Amino acid sequence: MSRPVDERTRQLQAPSTALVTKHAEDPVQDLANERKRASFSSQELCYFLNGGKEKVERRAQFAEVLSKTSWASKEQQYFHTREEEYVHNLRCSLGIWQKMTSEKLSMDDGLMMRTLADSPGGLELHIGMFMPTIMSQGDAEQQAKWIPPCLNLQIIGTYAQTELGHGTFVRGLETTATYDSASQEFILHSPTLTSTKWWPGGMGKTATHAVVMARLILGGKDHGPHAFIVQLRSLADHMPMPGITVGDIGPKFGFGGVDNGFMRMDHVRIPRANMMSRFSKVTPEGSYVPPPPANAKASYATMLFVRADIVRNSGGVLSKAATIAVRYAAVRRQTAPGPGQRELQVLDYQNVANTLIGLVGSAYACWFMGLEMQARYQRFEADRDKGVFSDLPELHALSSGLKATCTGTTADGIEAARRCCGGHGYSALSGLPRLFASYVQNVTWEGDNNVLYLQTARYLLKALAAGQSGKPVGGSAAYLGQLQQELRSSCSARGADCWGNPALALAALRHRAARLAVSGAATLQAASSGARAPLKFEGPAWNSSTVSQIAMAKAHTEMVLLQTFMDTLQQARDAGSLSPPVLAVLGRLCCLFGLGLVEAGSGDLLEARWMTGEQAAAARTQHRALLAALRPEAVGLVDAFGWEDYALNSALGRQDGDVYKALLDMATVSPLNRTQQGPAWESVLKPVLHRKPLPKL
Numbered sequence: 001m002s003r004p005v006d007e008r009t010r011q012l013q014a015p016s017t018a019l020v021t022k023h024a025e026d027p028v029q030d031l032a033n034e035r036k037r038a039s040f041s042s043q044e045l046c047y048f049l050n051g052g053k054e055k056v057e058r059r060a061q062f063a064e065v066l067s068k069t070s071w072a073s074k075e076q077q078y079f080h081t082r083e084e085e086y087v088h089n090l091r092c093s094l095g096i097w098q099k100m101t102s103e104k105l106s107m108d109d110g111l112m113m114r115t116l117a118d119s120p121g122g123l124e125l126h127i128g129m130f131m132p133t134i135m136s137q138g139d140a141e142q143q144a145k146w147i148p149p150c151l152n153l154q155i156i157g158t159y160a161q162t163e164l165g166h167g168t169f170v171r172g173l174e175t176t177a178t179y180d181s182a183s184q185e186f187i188l189h190s191p192t193l194t195s196t197k198w199w200p201g202g203m204g205k206t207a208t209h210a211v212v213m214a215r216l217i218l219g220g221k222d223h224g225p226h227a228f229i230v231q232l233r234s235l236a237d238h239m240p241m242p243g244i245t246v247g248d249i250g251p252k253f254g255f256g257g258v259d260n261g262f263m264r265m266d267h268v269r270i271p272r273a274n275m276m277s278r279f280s281k282v283t284p285e286g287s288y289v290p291p292p293p294a295n296a297k298a299s300y301a302t303m304l305f306v307r308a309d310i311v312r313n314s315g316g317v318l319s320k321a322a323t324i325a326v327r328y329a330a331v332r333r334q335t336a337p338g339p340g341q342r343e344l345q346v347l348d349y350q351n352v353a354n355t356l357i358g359l360v361g362s363a364y365a366c367w368f369m370g371l372e373m374q375a376r377y378q379r380f381e382a383d384r385d386k387g388v389f390s391d392l393p394e395l396h397a398l399s400s401g402l403k404a405t406c407t408g409t410t411a412d413g414i415e416a417a418r419r420c421c422g423g424h425g426y427s428a429l430s431g432l433p434r435l436f437a438s439y440v441q442n443v444t445w446e447g448d449n450n451v452l453y454l455q456t457a458r459y460l461l462k463a464l465a466a467g468q469s470g471k472p473v474g475g476s477a478a479y480l481g482q483l484q485q486e487l488r489s490s491c492s493a494r495g496a497d498c499w500g501n502p503a504l505a506l507a508a509l510r511h512r513a514a515r516l517a518v519s520g521a522a523t524l525q526a527a528s529s530g531a532r533a534p535l536k537f538e539g540p541a542w543n544s545s546t547v548s549q550i551a552m553a554k555a556h557t558e559m560v561l562l563q564t565f566m567d568t569l570q571q572a573r574d575a576g577s578l579s580p581p582v583l584a585v586l587g588r589l590c591c592l593f594g595l596g597l598v599e600a601g602s603g604d605l606l607e608a609r610w611m612t613g614e615q616a617a618a619a620r621t622q623h624r625a626l627l628a629a630l631r632p633e634a635v636g637l638v639d640a641f642g643w644e645d646y647a648l649n650s651a652l653g654r655q656d657g658d659v660y661k662a663l664l665d666m667a668t669v670s671p672l673n674r675t676q677q678g679p680a681w682e683s684v685l686k687p688v689l690h691r692k693p694l695p696k697l
C-alpha cells in the first residue's frame with residue numbers, strides 16, 4: 001500500500017542518500033565491532049531461546065516472505081489512519097490464516113507469523129479467547145459444532161465479558177440469560193445502560209458471534225455469570241441480528257487495528273445448546289446442574305489460559321524494546337571525553353548501561369518465565385482433561401501475580417528503553433512509541449494488575465495461615481510453611497564477591513517475600529480489630545490493607561522470576577544444552593537481575609535487619625561490577641533474541657546499525673512528504689502568506 005511520491009521529492013531524495021552514506025560508516029562499524037566483543041556465540045544462545053536451529057531458520061524464512069507480501073508489508077505501518085490500520089491488520093491476520101490453511105502449516109507456524117507481522121486486528125479474540133473458551137468450556141458436541149466453522153473462518157468470534165459498569169468484578173455483571181423452558185431457549189438481555197458490553201476485541205466491526213458472559217436466570221433464581229454463544233451479525237450481509245445493537249468504541253491509546261466494540265441485546269433468543277455446558281448445564285426442563293465443586297471456577301479457565309499467554313508474550317515484547325535500544329545506544333555517540341577524542345557510545349555511560357542491561361536481564365527473566373508458565377498451563381490442561389484440578393489454585397495465583405509483574409516490567413521497560421534513545425526514541429520510526437502504545441493495555445486487560453496481585457496475596461495469606469497451623473505448604477509458597485526458619489535467617493555476605501552468587505540474591509528475595517507476607521497478614525489482622533480468623537478477602541479491613549497485600553504478592557513473584565531464571569540455567573547445565581561461555585554470560589546476567597531486585601527492595605531487607613548497611617553496599621558494588629563485565633556482551637545478548645529487521649520495523653534497532661540513513665529513508669514515505677508544499681499549502685498556508693505583497697528577503 002505504498003503511496004506515490006511526487007517527482008520533485010524523488011529527485012531531492014537522491015543527493016541525501018549520498019550524504020548519508022558518508023556519515024553512516026561509523027554506526028555500521030560500531031555495531032560490527034560490538035559483535036566482536038561478545039565472549040559467547042549469540043547464535044548458539046538464539047537457538048536455545050527459540051527452540052532450536054530449525055525454528056530460528058523457519059522464522060527467518062517467514063520474515064523474508066512476509067516482508068515481501070503486500071498484506072504483511074510494514075512500509076506504511078507508522079502512517080496509517082485508524083481505518084487503514086483496521087483494514088490492513090485484518091487483511092494481514094486473514095492472510096496469515098489463509099497461508100496456514102493452504103500450506104497446511106501448524107499453529108506454531110501461525111504463531112510465529114503472527115509475532116513477526118505484529119499487526120493485531122479483528123481476529124485476535126477469535127483465536128485468543130472465542131475458540132479457547134469453546135475448547136475449554138464447551139462439551140464434545142459443542143466443540144464439534146462450533147470449532148470447524150471457526151477454523152474455516154465461516155464465523156468469527158469474540159469474548160464479551162466486560163460491561164460499561166463492570167470489568168474487574170465479574171460477579172457484578174448485569175447482562176441476563178433467562179431460560180424459557182417452553183421454547184427451550186435463553187433470552188439474552190441488557191437490562192441497564194451499564195450492562196452494555198464494552199471493550200470486546202473485534203466486536204466493533206468484524207465479529208459475527210460472541211461468547212457472552214451473562215447471569216444465568218432459571219425460574220427467577222440467579223446462578224451468576226455463565227458463557228453463551230450469541231450470533232451478532234448476519235452471515236449473509238454482516239448486518240446486526242434482530243435485537244442486537246453493536247459498534248466500535250472509538251479511538252484508544254493505541255491498538256488501533258483492533259475494533260474493540262460495544263453491544264446491547266434486546267431480548268435476543270438463542271437455543272439452549274448455546275450455553276457452554278462442559279461443567280455446568282441446564283436441563284431441557286430448566287434445572288441447573290452445577291459444576292462439580294472442584295471445578296467451581298471452571299468458567300474462569302479462559303482467563304487463566306490468556307494470563308499464561310500474556311506472561312509468555314511479555315519476554316518477547318521486552319526483548320524487542322531492549323534490542324532496539326541497545327543497538328542504538330551502541331552506535332549513538334554523544335560528548336567527547338577530551339579534546340581530539342571520539343565521542344562516547346552512549347552505552348558506555350553507566351546510567352544508560354544500568355537501564356539497558358538491566359532491561360536485557362528482565363527480558364531474559366520474563367522469557368524464561370513465559371516458557372515455564374506455558375509448560376505449567378499445558379500440564380494443567382492435561383490434568384483437567386482427566387478431571388484433576390489440584391494444581392488450579394497455585395496456577396491461578398502464579399499466573400495472576402506473574403501476569404502483573406511481567407506486564408508491569410515490560411510496559412515500564414519499553415518506556416525506559418525509549419527514554420534511553422533520546423529524541424529519536426520519541427519518533428514513531430524508532431518503533432518504540434507504537435510498541436508501548438500497543439502493549440501497555442496488558443497491565444489492565446485480562447484483569448487489572450493490582451486486582452490480580454490481590455488474588456495472589458489471597459493465596460499467600462491462606463498458605464501462611466496453613467503453615468502456621470502446621471499444615472503442609474507446597475508449590476511456590478513452600479517457604480511460608482517454614483516461616484520461623486525463614487524469619488531467623490540472615491545475610492551471609494562477607495564482601496561484594498559473595499553477592500556474585502545469585503543464590504544469595506534469591507535468599508534475600510525469599511526473606512523479603514516472607515517478611516512482607518507476615519506484615520500483610522498483620523496489617524489485615526490489625527484492620528480486623530485483631531481477629532485472626534477467618535481470613536476475609538473483601539470488606540473494610542481487607543480494603544484498608546491492599547497496599548501491603550500488593551507489595552507481598554509482587555515480592556513473591558519477583559522471587560519466582562529469579563528462581564525460574566536460575567532453574568533454567570541449572571537445567572541447561574545439567575543437560576549440557578549450553579556451552580560454558582554462554583552459561584557464564586547468562587550466569588552473570590541472572591545475578592545482575594537478582595541484584596537489581598535486591599537493590600530495589602533493600603529498604604524492606606534493611607528494615608527487617610536481614611542485612612546490614614555494609615552488606616547492602618557490597619551488593620551494590622557487585623551489581624556495578626557485573627554491569628561493567630556485561631557491557632561488552634550487550635549487543636550479543638540482544639542479537640540472541642533473534643529479532644529480524646522486519647519484526648522490529650525500527651530505524652534505530654536495525655541489525656546493520658545504519659540508523660541515520662534508515663531514519664531519513666523512512667521519513668521520506670511520510671504522507672506529509674508526498675508533495676513539496678504539503679497538504680495545507682493551498683487552503684491554509686497560502687492565503688495567510690499571500691495576504692500582503694511578497695516581502696523582499
Ligand SMILES: CCCCCCCCCCCCCCCCCCCCCC(=O)SCCNC(=O)CCNC(=O)[C@H](O)C(C)(C)COP(=O)(O)OP(=O)(O)OC[C@H]1O[C@@H](n2cnc3c(N)ncnc32)[C@H](O)[C@@H]1OP(=O)(O)O
Pocket residue numbers: 092093094096097107110111114123124125127128129159161162167168169170171201297300301303304306309392393396445446447448451455458
Ligand atoms: C492471525 C493468525 C494467527 C494464527 C494462529 C496463531 C495462534 C496463536 C495462539 C495464541 C493466541 C493467544 C492470543 C491472546 C490474545 C488475547 C487478548 C486478550 C484480550 C483481553 C481480553 C479481556 O480483557 S477479557 C476480560 C477479562 N476480564 C478479567 O480478567 C476480569 C478480572 N476479574 C476476575 O478475574 C475475577 O472477577 C476476580 C478479580 C479474580 C475475582 O473473582 P471472584 O470475585 O469471583 O472470585 P474471588 O476473588 O471471590 O475468588 C473466589 C475463588 O476463585 C478463585 N479464582 C478466581 N479466579 C480464578 C481463575 N481465573 N481461575 C481459578 N480460580 C480462580 C480464587 O482464588 C478463589 O479461590 P479460593 O476461594 O479457593 O480462595
Ligand SMILES: Cc1cc2nc3c(=O)[nH]c(=O)nc-3n(C[C@H](O)[C@H](O)[C@H](O)COP(=O)(O)OP(=O)(O)OC[C@H]3O[C@@H](n4cnc5c(N)ncnc54)[C@H](O)[C@@H]3O)c2cc1C
Pocket residue numbers: 125159160161162165166167168169198199200201255260441444445446447448449450451454546
Ligand atoms: C485494550 C483492551 C481490550 C480489552 N478487550 C476485552 C475483551 O476482548 N473482552 C472483554 O470482556 N474485556 C476486554 N477488556 C476489558 C478489560 O478486561 C477490563 O478493562 C479489565 O478487566 C479491568 O477492568 P475495569 O476496566 O472494570 O477496571 P476497574 O475495575 O474499574 O479498575 C479501576 C481501578 O480500580 C482498581 N480496582 C478495581 N477493583 C478493585 C478491587 N476489588 N480491589 C482493589 N482495587 C480495585 C483497579 O486496580 C484500577 O486501578 C479490554 C480492555 C482493554 C483496555
